[in-house]
Amino acid sequence: MSDSFEKEAALAAASILLETNSVHFRPDEPFTFTSGRKSPVYIDCRRLISFPRARAKLMDLGTEMILRRVGYESLDAIAGGETAGIPFAAWIAERLSLPMLYIRKKPKGFGRMAQIEGEMKEGARVLLVEDLASEGTSKINFVNAIRAAGGQIGHTFVVFHYGIFPSSVESLNAEGVQLHGLTTWHDVLALAHERGSFTPAQYQAIKSFLDDPEAWKAPE
Template sequence: MQTNEQIAKDLLDIQAVTLSPNKPFTWASGIKAPIYTDNRLTIGYPEIRSRISAGLARLIMTEYPTVTDIGGVVTAGIPHATSTADRLGLPLMYVRAKPKDHGAGKQVEGHVAPDAQVVLIDDLISTGGSVLKAAEAVQKAGIKVLGVAAIFTYELPAAQENFAKAGLPLHTLTNYTTLIHQAEKANILTATERESLLTWREDPWAWK
């Protein structure tokens, strides 16, 4: 089984991803979605956690060969960034959601050399807003961001547009399309549910 298929299967097996096209979830943004993802669950499964860090390490060395530092996005990206940095033997930093309101007021934490080339790690990409804000904070600190690596992406058109606008590449271990395929193989979805899920991905705001 290829890495993208295995990770998708892992997420389904531990219910880090729940598919519910008939009883949709409401995201914080107000979007009604037939899927809910909580990749924080992955840190509780050593074998899966190890597969993720190994996959991210391979992905980063393939797609970002000049990387010198790994960055974790608060909060869910930090444990995976930590284990990936350990595998690669690279320095680690993390990015707060906003600057501290006391002390030195830092948003980027950790020792990073001025000539560092950082890859940011997050657990999940929906529209890309949070990780791209983190990338902007790193860039404002005078540090070069090569791009982003993540466990899973919904493959939403908005994410593609936002990453293109930011001029940053995104690479993930698995994605929405692969996840649906694995769910079909496991007989989790009917054909009608599959079509509903694919329709949602094309235009989440208009989906019913």
Template sequence: MGDTNLDGLIETLHAIAAVKFGSFKLKSGQMSPIYIDLRVIVSYPKKMTEVADLMWQTVHGGESKFQHVCGVPYTALPIATCISVKQNIPMLIRRKEGKDYGTKKMVEGHFKVGDKCLIVEDIVTSGSSVLETVQTLNNEGIKVDQAIVLLDREQGGKSSLANHGITLHSVLTLTQVVKTLHRMGKIESSLVEQTEHFIKSNRHDITVPSSIKTSNTDNKKKVFAVCKSYRERSESCQHSLSKKLYSIMETKSTNLALSVDLTKSNDILQIVDTVGPFVCIVKTHVDIVEDFSQSFVNHLSDLAKKHNFILFEDRKFADIGNTVNCQYNNGIFKISSWADIVNVHPVPGEGVIAGIKQTGLSLGRGCLLVAEMSSKGNLATGDYTKAAVKMAENHKDFVIGFICQSRLTDDPNFIHMTPGVKLSSGDDALGQQYSTPEDAVINKGADVIIVGRGIIQATDPVSTAKQYQQAGYNAYLQTLK
């Protein structure tokens, strides 16, 4: 593609007010000297077709690489449609919200598991909108490793996507736009300087490991950032339970949590006693224990002291505040009396946190929010996940992290725990999707990997637990300088 074509495109975008200069408040709350509104392109069909052609050319012969294209809803849908029609490539539509009737699909269109899809977006800042679409497609078994955007604002989106194994192609960059308009005499040099200063001051490159592995290749890509050690994280976070957990992880050289989903108390206690030296957390589902008793809880607590690990009851509270408060404190389980950590679904709103917090805060307990899930077709994506992060930020004195499939925030107060981890990736007959320890820690940013059947169903659970401990900890070491 020639510079003349790009110059003409930039001039047109300025002429139709898709590029504006002044003082604008962005969605993030930042004040920007430039505002990009590419939605106006839909009123110029010929120009929209030209944009689609330029974007397709930028991917360099993409017709041999992809079975589908998918536009990020909603602004990029018209552009994706133009690419689909012009290049004769089937299009997929990702819904932002699932239907509560009919097929309840999140992805519309015909596809096969393993198909590759090109993501189409109009503008990228942080890359979060692209990642939401990628996650939805991944949940359906569709592979994504490339995205094309008309304009990259150069504020960290490209590196964030690279952290998730996705190469971002862009037709234009924000710097290119302002410098071209200045060369054409459309804007003063002061606007170029203001824009360049804004880009430099608001570049949010996400902290990512020194090597990542994409879902479609075993070749590692180099990226530029590093993570903090467990000791440094312990010093940065505020909650005493988080500090204790990071201290355990540092002392025992492990980021492994054992999910001990067995139905007999003696079986649970036996495997916890043998595997306890290799884990930082033991996660239970006490409502499946057929012979539950207070004696069982006492023995479990003794093992936690003996082997120095945290107890996490995976109750997933999901009701109004008063109800969850009763469930947490009462009944035969009396969870608040022994579980260091519990988790909740954010779907009822902040009341579900307040109900647990009413008792748990004074006891020094902590809470995790289920912000993402590892099961195929789950609805914990997009705006739901964003709302979960916001709720956590509102309750930092009690919420210590997330159950998730990706790193949701760089705030040191929040620990990211990723379930669905096995030594080899894949899925099961009930829709559980597995990641390797390396993938979970290096690619997805997990602080803690949660392993269940991979250990408790192993012929030799102890040696298997050692394997997971070493794999998870070695992956963590790769994220350090």
């Protein structure tokens, strides 16, 4: 983290995720990611919508991060990724006084057959907003949809970025898209350790997954 704003943002977001019980650890019954990967940990950012003070703080920080990193006059629309990205995109669009869109995972199979909902002008500079990035698979799908519909995209914002899968940043960078996240697993784990949120055994197990997710094996 480069400056005091970024440090404050990372700490506040990590603290909110812990306080709202959005951080899950379940080694005996692993979670399945969108990519198909099995994992003993899962972050449920969808819960955040039910906590008005926490979500307002996160959206204030997110808006500030976007203004600092992307700019004040460099975006024409804010697009939420179906499903979890949609409410966050709405709150950020409101704060930035920009039009909002949402992007379906797949084109709707009937009606207009649209994948992008809302009015996206040809060449619009779109920010993709999502709740979270793990391996980046869903982001690439949404980026392709924005481009196929005539939009431009160079930035995506998430509340939480795993920060342990280099492929997430690399695959987006290869598409010319920068990923901006408020906080990562490194921030959450450090704060959880400081607060004693996990037992020493849980802490070690989570750390060993985060240090080397490829080596982690789900129980038979």
